[in-house]
Amino acid sequence: MHTTSYNPAHDKAQLLARRHERDLHWAKERRRQHEREAAEARATLAARPLRLARTVLWTGGSLLAVTAAAWAVALLTVAPSWSAAVDGAGAGVALAVVIAVGIALGRIRARRAAARALLRSRGDRLSHTQYHIHESVHSFIDARVDVVNTRASVSA
Secondary structure, eight states: OEEOOOOHHHHHHHHHHHHHHHHHHHHHHHHHHHHHHHHHHHHHHHSOHHHHHHHHHHHHHHHHHHHHHHHHHHHHHSOGGGHHHHHHHHHHHHHHHHHHHHHHHHHHHHHHHHHHHHHHTHHHHHHHHHHHHHHHHHHHHHHHHHHHHHOOOEEO
């Protein structure tokens, strides 16, 4: 009859093997994440800038048209003594819409610049993750060998 007694070296080797296996899975997942980010960056740069800004421009234009219409209606319906307040409110709303559109267009431009930078650094990022994968694979294999080598059966 063969039984195995508690072997602390085997337990330590198994824990180390599990850690290296997690490291390997992390490195592979990080590689996949880099690939997804690169695909998103390519899609962002492939789209024409006007297509990316279309929603912002239509929304901004619509808000300015609604603001102008509301401004005109307010000027026609309020007393002349309130026209300065209506002008101030209308100008404030129009200015807020123009600033919001400018910020949104700036974000689109920044997103395209970030996509360009990401694609420029893609080779370095992939080689770095490939290095981690390579190291993790070898560490995992060495740890599995240690697990097998520390396994000992004791005759009873």
